[in-house]
Amino acid sequence: MLSIYIHIPFCVRKCLYCDFLSFPASERDKEIYAAALLKEIETEAFRYEERLVDTVFLGGGTPSILQTAHIEKIMDTLKNCYRFSSKPEITIEVNPCTVDKEKLSRYKAAGINRLSIGAQSVQDSELRALGRIHNAADFFAAFHMAREAGFDNINVDLMSALPGQTAERYLETLLKVTGLKPEHISAYSLIIEEGTPFFDMYGEKEGENGVERGLPSEEEERRMYEETGKRLEEAGYCRYEISNYALKGRECRHNTTYWRRHDYAGFGLGASSMVENVRWKNTARMQTYLDAYGKGKIHGNVKEEIQRLGRAEQMEEFMFLGLRLTEGVSRAEFFEAFHEDMEKIYGPVLQQLLDNGLIDTGERVKLTSYGRDVSNYVMAQFLF
Structure with missing residues (x-):
């Protein structure tokens, strides 16, 4: 079996906390990148001709910022170049205000059967503090449109320990989201990463500056963490990984690929792969990537940081990745x-x-x- 990750590095604007490989781009640049991405997917297919693809994850960035036709071409290329299992899990990450009913319906028709909606919060003041481009109404509208489009497997991302957030308001968010009964919820605490605007604004989260400038105290963050597990369990969600909860049988198969050290191939700018105990990353330099696969080129070498894992390293990963799972x-x-x-x-x-x-x-x-x-x-x- 094989899992595939596809990276779409574009977003409307960078969120204040984000340190992912993502950035705004023109429609022309997105088109050029999409063409190069298709070429990489086609070119690399021979390496996996004996594999069945069981999961696909389109992540970013904001994949839903691409024109729907580009997503459809990605799906068509995957189907034409790779063999799929009988019931693959195919996920796309979406920002609530970058989708509408038509787009979601076309995703479904193209074979995408799982959505991951980046809500983060349903409190408008918290969303503004994060620099998100959507508001709570956008999230609820997107969720209901997804249901109308036929999606019966939806993840909602939520964040705690946000600027200005209290435990009471976080619990209100949990209550409103669980009331929608998404099949999966990813709930994690804000991490202040160096090099982001949030780092300049709040400094080290563990220090006093963060609290002085509006971040929750350690005690309040701890309460949010404890209440997450309690409230989600009461709502029928099983915690199957440190930050992930699902209704019975709706665990994310793609994510468990990483934690169980199964093989996955990454396509696109900065995408990571691990196949037969060899790890590598694609270049994070756009021009290098386009030089390899752009303008109709059929051969390219964008692999960097290639590492063949020794036996001891495989053992390490088996333990520290596997322990993320509740089952151990x-x-x-x-x-x-x-x-x-x-x-x-x-x-x-x-x-x-x-x-x-x-x-x-x-x-x-x-x-x-x-x-x-x-x-x-x-x-x-x-x-x-």
Whole structure:
């Protein structure tokens, strides 16, 4: 099996917190990029002719900013060049105010069967503080249009610990979103990344400056975190990964590809891949990418940071990626992959984490509730 990620780097404008590879562009530049992207997808197909594609994820940026015809051509090219499983999961990320009913209906007709809507909040003041281009009404309208267009698998992205946000207002957002019954909710805390406008505005989030300038206190952020799991569980959502919740059977298959270390191929500017324990990234330089695949060229080399993972690195990833999942990692699967008992490789680490109440052990090793709270620390223990 193979998963495919396609990166669309364009957005209407950069959000104040965003450090993703994304930027505004003219319609002409989008058209030129889309043509090069199609050429890359076609050119690389021979590498995967023996694979069945089980999931596709169009991410960004804001993929829905492209003209619908470009998205349809991407879908047509994928269908023509790759073999698909019988029931693939095909997701596109959308901003609420970049879609309408016609666009959503055409996505559905093209074979896209899952939407990921970047709501972040349903409080207009919080959306303005984030620099989002939509308001709450745009989100609700987009959600209902998606249902009318036939989408029965929708994710909603939500963020907590936002500027000016209180726990009460965050819980109000949770209540309104769960009332819509999306199949999946991604709920995560704002991270202040260096190099973003938010970093200049708030500095280090852990420092006092952030609180002084309007970010929630550590205690309030903690309350939001705890209430997220509680309220979503009450609404029927199962937490299957640190930041992801789903109705039964609606976990995101594409995302679990990453956490379970299955193979995925990335196309487009800056896209990452991991195939047969080799990792690489496409160039993040637009001109280099266009020089490789633009203007009808059929051969290009945009791969950078190529790394063949050794056995120890594969073990590390098996542990720290797999532990993101609520189900944890399987001792039997570890042995099948590496022909070694997990205890032989990580015995002292496992015992230390068990003694500190950070993991549960058995046939599977998984984080406790406390372990999820300090997951970065736990996962760091598995690095050689």
